[in-house]
Amino acid sequence: MQMDLKTVNIEPKRRSYAHVAARIGAEKLASRYQEGTFDMQVEGPQHYRPLWDPAHDYFDPDRTRIRMQDWYAFKDPRQYYYGSYVIARSRQQETAESAFAFVESRSLADAMPTELRETALKLLLPLRHVAWGSSMNNETTAAYGYGAAITQGALYYAMDQLGIAQFLTRIGLLLDQPEALETAREAWLHDEAWQPLRRLVEDLFVEKDWFEVLVAQDLVLDGLLYPLIYGAIVDNVLAMQGGSAVAMVCQFQSEWHAEASKWIDAQVKAAIKDTGANGDLIAGWVRKWRARAVSALLPVAAIALGDGAEEQMDEVLADFDKRLAKLGVSA
Amino acid sequence: MDIAVTKKKLGLKERYALMTRGLGWEPTYQSVDDVFPMDSFEGIKIHDWDAWEDPFRLTMDAYWKYQAEKERKLYAILDAFAQGNGHLTLSDARYINTVKLFINGLAPLEYMSHRGFAHIGRQFRGVGPRVACMMQSLDEMRHAQTQVHAISNYNRYYDGMANFRHHHTYLPYLQVPRSFFEDAASGGPFEFITAIGFAFEYVLTNLVFVPFISGAAYNGDMGAMTFGFSAQSDEARHMTLGLEVIKFMLEQDPDNLPIVQKWLNKWTWRGVRVLTLVAMMQDYMLPKRVMSWAEAWEIYFEENCGALFRDLARYGIVMPPCVEQVRKERDHLSHMAWCQFYQARGTNNFHVWLPSKEDMDWLSAKYPETFDQYYRPRFEYWAKMEEEGTPFEAATPPQQCQVCQIPTIFPVAGDPLTRAEHSCTHDGERFHFCSQWCQEIFEDEPEKYVQAKLGAHELYKGNLFGDADPTAEDFDPMAAAMAFLKLTPEDSGLHSDSRDAANFDLWRGLAKANEA
Ligand SMILES: [Fe+2]
Numbered sequence A: 001m002q003m004d005l006k007t008v009n010i011e012p013k014r015r016s017y018a019h020v021a022a023r024i025g026a027e028k029l030a031s032r033y034q035e036g037t038f039d040m041q042v043e044g045p046q047h048y049r050p051l052w053d054p055a056h057d058y059f060d061p062d063r064t065r066i067r068m069q070d071w072y073a074f075k076d077p078r079q080y081y082y083g084s085y086v087i088a089r090s091r092q093q094e095t096a097e098s099a100f101a102f103v104e105s106r107s108l109a110d111a112m113p114t115e116l117r118e119t120a121l122k123l124l125l126p127l128r129h130v131a132w133g134s135s136m137n138n139e140t141t142a143a144y145g146y147g148a149a150i151t152q153g154a155l156y157y158a159m160d161q162l163g164i165a166q167f168l169t170r171i172g173l174l175l176d177q178p179e180a181l182e183t184a185r186e187a188w189l190h191d192e193a194w195q196p197l198r199r200l201v202e203d204l205f206v207e208k209d210w211f212e213v214l215v216a217q218d219l220v221l222d223g224l225l226y227p228l229i230y231g232a233i234v235d236n237v238l239a240m241q242g243g244s245a246v247a248m249v250c251q252f253q254s255e256w257h258a259e260a261s262k263w264i265d266a267q268v269k270a271a272i273k274d275t276g277a278n279g280d281l282i283a284g285w286v287r288k289w290r291a292r293a294v295s296a297l298l299p300v301a302a303i304a305l306g307d308g309a310e311e312q313m314d315e316v317l318a319d320f321d322k323r324l325a326k327l328g329v330s331a
Numbered sequence B: 001m002d003i004a005v006t007k008k009k010l011g012l013k014e015r016y017a018l019m020t021r022g023l024g025w026e027p028t029y030q031s032v033d034d035v036f037p038m039d040s041f042e043g044i045k046i047h048d049w050d051a052w053e054d055p056f057r058l059t060m061d062a063y064w065k066y067q068a069e070k071e072r073k074l075y076a077i078l079d080a081f082a083q084g085n086g087h088l089t090l091s092d093a094r095y096i097n098t099v100k101l102f103i104n105g106l107a108p109l110e111y112m113s114h115r116g117f118a119h120i121g122r123q124f125r126g127v128g129p130r131v132a133c134m135m136q137s138l139d140e141m142r143h144a145q146t147q148v149h150a151i152s153n154y155n156r157y158y159d160g161m162a163n164f165r166h167h168h169t170y171l172p173y174l175q176v177p178r179s180f181f182e183d184a185a186s187g188g189p190f191e192f193i194t195a196i197g198f199a200f201e202y203v204l205t206n207l208v209f210v211p212f213i214s215g216a217a218y219n220g221d222m223g224a225m226t227f228g229f230s231a232q233s234d235e236a237r238h239m240t241l242g243l244e245v246i247k248f249m250l251e252q253d254p255d256n257l258p259i260v261q262k263w264l265n266k267w268t269w270r271g272v273r274v275l276t277l278v279a280m281m282q283d284y285m286l287p288k289r290v291m292s293w294a295e296a297w298e299i300y301f302e303e304n305c306g307a308l309f310r311d312l313a314r315y316g317i318v319m320p321p322c323v324e325q326v327r328k329e330r331d332h333l334s335h336m337a338w339c340q341f342y343q344a345r346g347t348n349n350f351h352v353w354l355p356s357k358e359d360m361d362w363l364s365a366k367y368p369e370t371f372d373q374y375y376r377p378r379f380e381y382w383a384k385m386e387e388e389g390t391p392f393e394a395a396t397p398p399q400q401c402q403v404c405q406i407p408t409i410f411p412v413a414g415d416p417l418t419r420a421e422h423s424c425t426h427d428g429e430r431f432h433f434c435s436q437w438c439q440e441i442f443e444d445e446p447e448k449y450v451q452a453k454l455g456a457h458e459l460y461k462g463n464l465f466g467d468a469d470p471t472a473e474d475f476d477p478m479a480a481a482m483a484f485l486k487l488t489p490e491d492s493g494l495h496s497d498s499r500d501a502a503n504f505d506l507w508r509g510l511a512k513a514n515e516a
């Protein structure tokens, strides 16, 4: 029996799932982002309290002081669901791959001035631990956040930071021997220049309010670190001194941050817009962590910039404060 | 200096270690126990997290690349299926009820799994297992979304799927899978990964997914269930993770053995109880059958898992004792379940039907010891009642097991005509169980299981009436409950009366007419 299915014109009974239709309107076709995100988490009664946190429900909005009338206001401006996320990253990964291949095949690392290469290694390799810390801190939101919109975006961020930590590891292997990673770990654990930053990251590991962790890590720390390290130092200072090979293999990070900052900005904006009191909370968190991030990043920037670190930091801060103002955060 | 010539070549294992556990460090500004506060309260002793063997070695760049390739292929198939009215190629409209069972019962658990693995991916203090758990958390997000996307097209044309979110949260029968997963997720990190990563994804995985995936293929569903094939390479990673965790715990300290064995006993039983739904699906709901539940049990449990448990015997692990009862129930399980759903069809969100004569002959052949003796007469009697226009329907909600939440319909093992009665008293209240095994689970953690929200109890407590006012003069509790549950007459009842059956025939007729 043959059937001509394509030409059968039948009226659908509905356009989307009921919980999606309730949010976007029954007459609208839902996007894959919407269907894959809205109300994926159980709300309402749950069967058992977690043994690991008996003071809360398994899914509990009270794990942050942020209040939301709609937890699905945390929309992703990139509209990433799993499929579109991995497809976007696989393209960026390909570009990064060819950059690594290019630098390696032409032995560009060897062509770099020794001193410059050493500065790059000293600056970049301990950052793999910082990226891993950021990954953990975003895993906190993926685990304890409320609603699929925010847990999904935070998990992508956590995986991206793991990817960045791995790219940084590869830079170490490309520019030097594996022992360089050990040297960098020692610096991360003991060198004075890295201690304020390590303390900050470890303090975030024990912070219980997941939205505060998100603000401190993604908005403040990464919001200052990426423009400072990759924007100002790698892409400008090092590149001009003959380190364009380093800039090439760091391109993933620069592009990634331009994109990921749109995501975190949207989350902060959504929280402020949803409930007025969130704005004060967020501003307080930004003030607290901004001061610490600045003093933690200064000695790190000095590895490459020496006395010029402070001036460079001021420039980065000026841009950052403009960004905050646009978000409506009065820090 | 010439780095290129002297550069050391790293082995894959060393390189992967640098890419994962090499990233971690022992915190000193905060205590390690404060950073990882949850991985010790269960009593599992880990002396050396570095002894963890990575079960697979996938860096993020490779992960993005492979997964993107899979997603491109999968969504191309889904698009083609939707555009070409692929749902009309199904073997029979009854098949759609399998899709309903899947989206309502299983897809929401994938999101739960994403959260569960995110939680333990944050809590284990070893970096190696944390990275593996993070990746699984991401995979589970994939499974949740690809299932919702794949079934979206069915939802546009057929009933019983639109409210899967609400139904999964509130419909009594769906509390069987939901409470199963919440039970695991609300346990400690090691119990969670034993329950989900090992008992469910390793021991029972084939019993869950083979019937759905092969059932889809046999019944012409090339769209909705393609995600099953696509997910298999993810599952292979999840299985190796589950097994590695078990071996790791057992190798780290002999004191871990009794804890692990207790969990294996509990979660094998909890898992098999949830599989009641799958057993019923494969024996009664697939218009074209793949294999019977009894056959699947023989292949995927007795043979495959028999070998697995023999392998674990060197650690002192034994086959969970509940397996004896599963064997005794093997030839009853699906029949009892279908009878139950048939009688309670007014509160289902999928349709039921009585097995046809051919169906019953197949069931007799597959279950020679039980079907003709205990179940055929019942179905023939109910068929007569349907013919006479007075189809049989149960009036009151059944008593449910306090642990697995399945109605206590099971017979005494070895005595099919006597219903098993198990109960105990806790804090002056009486609790009922389907079996000795669920009762043991309860008695081990009564404070946990007294919290369970059983459908019938919730109804009596008035928790399922929504905004309706129970003191109003014309208050109709059943109508209020149905409205709150968002159950429409189109969602429930007999398949032959359903809008789905009528539409499927109509649309198929149009397709044939077009061809002519
Ligand atoms: Fe899954």
Ligand SMILES: [Fe+2]
Pocket (backbone or CB within 6 Å): B273, B401, B402, B403, B404, B405, B406, B433, B434, B435, B438
């Ligand atoms: Fe039970």
